[in-house]
Amino acid sequence: MLIRRPSDIKPSEITPEYVYRTRRRFMRDSLAVAAGAGAGASALALPDSWLEERRVEPGEPIGEQMTSEANATGYNNFYEFGTDKEDPAKYAHEMNVDPWTVEVSGEVAEPGKMGLEDMLAGIDLEERIYRLRCVEAWSMVIPWIGFPVKKLLDRFKPTADAKYVEFKTLHRPSEMRGQRSLFSSIDWPYLEGLRLDEANHPLAIFAVGMYGKLLPNQNGAPIRLVVPWKYGFKSIKSIVSIRLTRRQPVNTWNDLQPREYGFYANVNPNVDHPRWSQARERRFPTTLFRPNYIPTRMFNGYDEVAALYSGMDLARFY
Amino acid sequence: MDRGGVAGGSKFVLMSLPPVIAACSKPLVFCLLAVPLALLGVDVWREAVAPGSALGADPGEAVVHHLGSWGLRILLVTLAVSPASRVFRQPRLIRFRRMIGLWAFTYVVLHFVAYLSLLAGFDVINVLVDDVYKRPYITVGFTALVLLIPLAATSTRGWQRRLGRRWRTLHRLVYPAAIAAWVHLLWLSKGGFMDPFVYGLVLLFLFGERIAYSVRRRRAVSDDR
Numbered sequence: 001m002l003i004r005r006p007s008d009i010k011p012s013e014i015t016p017e018y019v020y021r022t023r024r025r026f027m028r029d030s031l032a033v034a035a036g037a038g039a040g041a042s043a044l045a046l047p048d049s050w051l052e053e054r055r056v057e058p059g060e061p062i063g064e065q066m067t068s069e070a071n072a073t074g075y076n077n078f079y080e081f082g083t084d085k086e087d088p089a090k091y092a093h094e095m096n097v098d099p100w101t102v103e104v105s106g107e108v109a110e111p112g113k114m115g116l117e118d119m120l121a122g123i124d125l126e127e128r129i130y131r132l133r134c135v136e137a138w139s140m141v142i143p144w145i146g147f148p149v150k151k152l153l154d155r156f157k158p159t160a161d162a163k164y165v166e167f168k169t170l171h172r173p174s175e176m177r178g179q180r181s182l183f184s185s186i187d188w189p190y191l192e193g194l195r196l197d198e199a200n201h202p203l204a205i206f207a208v209g210m211y212g213k214l215l216p217n218q219n220g221a222p223i224r225l226v227v228p229w230k231y232g233f234k235s236i237k238s239i240v241s242i243r244l245t246r247r248q249p250v251n252t253w254n255d256l257q258p259r260e261y262g263f264y265a266n267v268n269p270n271v272d273h274p275r276w277s278q279a280r281e282r283r284f285p286t287t288l289f290r291p292n293y294i295p296t297r298m299f300n301g302y303d304e305v306a307a308l309y310s311g312m313d314l315a316r317f318y
Numbered sequence: 319m320d321r322g323g324v325a326g327g328s329k330f331v332l333m334s335l336p337p338v339i340a341a342c343s344k345p346l347v348f349c350l351l352a353v354p355l356a357l358l359g360v361d362v363w364r365e366a367v368a369p370g371s372a373l374g375a376d377p378g379e380a381v382v383h384h385l386g387s388w389g390l391r392i393l394l395v396t397l398a399v400s401p402a403s404r405v406f407r408q409p410r411l412i413r414f415r416r417m418i419g420l421w422a423f424t425y426v427v428l429h430f431v432a433y434l435s436l437l438a439g440f441d442v443i444n445v446l447v448d449d450v451y452k453r454p455y456i457t458v459g460f461t462a463l464v465l466l467i468p469l470a471a472t473s474t475r476g477w478q479r480r481l482g483r484r485w486r487t488l489h490r491l492v493y494p495a496a497i498a499a500w501v502h503l504l505w506l507s508k509g510g511f512m513d514p515f516v517y518g519l520v521l522l523f524l525f526g527e528r529i530a531y532s533v534r535r536r537r538a539v540s541d542d543r
Contacts, residue, residue, distance in 0.1 A: 068370070075375035083510030086374065138376060183512035256509070275453055275506070287369040288362065288377040291436060 046098075046117055046222055051125075051214055056145055059127030066129070067140035067284045069211045075284070076218045077134065078237055079186060080169065080176040087178070088218035095175045095238070097222045106243040107162035110155075116222055120208070123147050128205055128226070133267045133300045135231035139281040144226050145209030150200040158196065158244050165199045166249035167192045167225055168241035186252060192236035193249035193263065194227065198308055203228060206239075229302040231265045262318040266309070267300035271318045347414050351421040354388045355428075378436035385432055386459075387513075389425035390499050394520050396422050397496055401527040416473050419492070423470040426499075430463055455505035462498035465491045496521060 078088035081095075103113040125145055133139040153165070171189035173179040179188045198204060207226045208215060215221040220237025227234050233253050243249070253261035260274055269279045278296055286292035299305050309317075358381065364372035373380040396419040403411040438445045449456040469489055472478070478485050500521055504514040 067375075070370075071375035079509050083508075083512075085376070138379075178510075181510065181512065183515055184510055186509050272452075275455060277448060282376065282378070284375050285370060286376065286378070288365045288373060288381065288436065291378050291439065293439065 046120075046208065046214060048214075050117065051145070051209060054125050056209075057124070057126035059129040059143055062129050062131070062141065064131070064141050064283075065285070067142060071284045072140055072142050072210065073216050073219060077136075077232065078178075078218055078220070079184065080178045080188075080190065080238075081218070082178050082181075083184075089216075091177055092217035092221075094177065095170070095172070095217050095221075097217060097238070100222050100240075102223065102240055102242065104153075104156045104242045104244075106166070106245050107159045108244050109157035109159055112156065119152070120147075123151055125208070128207075128228075130226060130228040131300050132226075132228065132232055132235070133281060133296065135233055135261065135265070135273060135276075135278075137273075137276045137278065137281050137296075139283050139294075139296075139300075141283075142210055143212070144205065144207040145212070146205040146207035146226065148202055149204045149206055149225070150202070152206060153196075153199060153242070153244070156244075161246050162196055162244035164245045164247065164249055165194050165196055166241075166243040166245055167194075167236045167239050168243070169236055170238045170240045185256060187255065189240075190236060190252045191249065191255075192225065192234055192251045193245075194234070195248075195308075196244070198227070198305075201305055201308065203302055203305060229267060229299040229305045231261075231267060233261065234265050264309075264314070264317050266305075266314060266318075267296060268298060268314055268318065269296040270298075271315050344414065344417065348417060348421075351392060351418065354384070355425070358384050378432070382429060382432045382437055385425050385429035386503075389422055389429050390503060390517060392418060392422040392425055393492075393496055393499060394517065394524065397492065397521075397524045401524055401531075404531060405527070420470060420473060423466050426463055426466060430460075455502055458498050458505065459502035462495045462502060465495035465498065469495075493525070 074089045075085045076088040077085065078092065081088040081091040100116040101113055102116060102119055103111075105111045125147055127143055127145050129141065129143045131139055131141055149165075169190040170176070171179065173188075178184060194204070205226050207220070207224050208222060210216075210219060215224065217238075220235075220239075223239050224237040225235045225239065234251075248263060251261075251263055253265075254263050267278075272278050280293050281296050283292045283294050361372040362381065365377050369377075396415060399411055399415040399418060403409050434440060434442070434445060438449070450460045451457070469491055472481060472485065472488060481488065500514065500517055503517060504511075507514055
């Protein structure tokens with residue numbers, strides 16, 4: 001398919017500055033740089049030292065140009081802070097993410113509510129360089145720092161009846177101006193869900209960082225889901241609750257516009273969104289006069305998840 | 319009703335302005351309406367020199383969005399001219415209407431051209447078949463553009479004279495065009511509806527004033543009899 005051979009690509013094209021740092025014990029370097037630049041504006045869920053003290057397994061390059069950190073942190077859909085792409089970067093600092101607790105409930109043998117730092121104790125972090133395809137037909141390549149969803153879920157021992165996982169974003173209108181908006185049609189809090197076998201797939205991760213740093217608030221600090229073979233809205237941000245269920249949970253966009261957004265929301269160039277063609281995408285970085293259009297790939301190019309959907313009509317379960 | 323440029327009784331604001339400013343008012347309004355385009359031009363220039371410097375992560379989308387929202391705003395300003403001339407008793411305001419309307423049309427056309435080139439890559443067949451036909455928000459936006467074309471084409475005094483009474487009838491197309499433009503905005507919004515709400519309110523007010531005016535006028539006529 002369209003995967004270019006590594007030899008076709010200049011190293012400078014695929015190896016941004018921060019990756020060099022990864023290979024040179026990048027955590028210490030990058031945090032020192034961030035501190036030096038005074039970039040600590042957003043509140044951190046976890047102490048700065050938390051990431052610094054951890055080893056992060058460097059990610060595999062995917063042979064595609066990385067999206068710049070400025071694009072990935074300045075162009076976001078996070079309607080809790082407004083509907084413009086620039087709103088989250090402007091207003092997400094109003095959200096206080098320290099302290100942060102996450103509740104795990106439902107079909108688990110050992111439910112619990114605990115502080116994020118305790119919850120993540122002993123979990124190894126790794127970097128994952130993933131494509132992120134938004135349902136609005138733009139896409140990015142982002143180096144996340146996180147760990148497989150399964151690792152966390154297993155700690156709470158899902159029961160045999162657990163078939164789905166429901167995730168919930170923080171609901172705090174006093175700090176999230178989009179939730180106070182009179183003109184929002186969204187029924188807060190934001191909800192998302194996965195089938196348990198999807199959540200347990202090794203590609204599905206919880207991210208706590210990106211570009212070698214803790215997640216900025218506008219990208220879903222302090223902990224978010226990243227499911228790279230699904231449209232971006234599935235990758236719910238700033239998670240406060242994880243509930244294992246027997247029945248398919250509600251997900252916000254499906255609830256709002258069932259004809260436009262499904263529960264599965266797998267990236268699929270053959271099923272158009274009523275308002276956009278999904279056959280291609282604008283990959284960032286893009287330029288004004290030479291837009292970087294690329295064809296969209298089934299499952300966003302992550303063919304290894306296809307087995308999860310064998311026998312399903314993906315035009316019906318979109 | 320108001321007749322362009324003919325009515326003379328501008329007693330208040332315009333007459334009380336210093337003659338120099340009054341004489342310059344048309345070029346002033348012209349320049350004012352060009353400001354959003356000029357600002358965009360600066361950003362496009364900066365973007366061309368240093369990609370990523372001025373228009374954010376998705377520059378094509380930003381340009382299309384900027385032109386579209388100014389097109390709608392200026393279209394609403396055009397529709398506000400005759401109500402304003404009545405409410406503020408300034409019949410001479412009407413002489414700005416053609417220019418404002420043509421500016422609205424300019425922004426709308428540039429909006430479409432930017433969409434066609436920057437977003438659709440001049441893929442005309444795909445755009446016409448796939449977008450205009452299949453996607454209702456584009457269908458309705460395209461309709462607004464098409465409705466405005468005859469209005470821009472017949473905006474000259476010559477056409478006004480040639481068409482006589484029919485000119486006014488033809489130019490009532492601006493009402494469905496404005497509604498279509500508003501529906502275009504409504505249907506492309508997702509999740510947040512502040513913009514459609516505000517513009518819708520303005521549109522309602524402008525239509526409401528016209529209806530109230532024509533009711534009043536009809537009453538006045540029937541009272542005379």
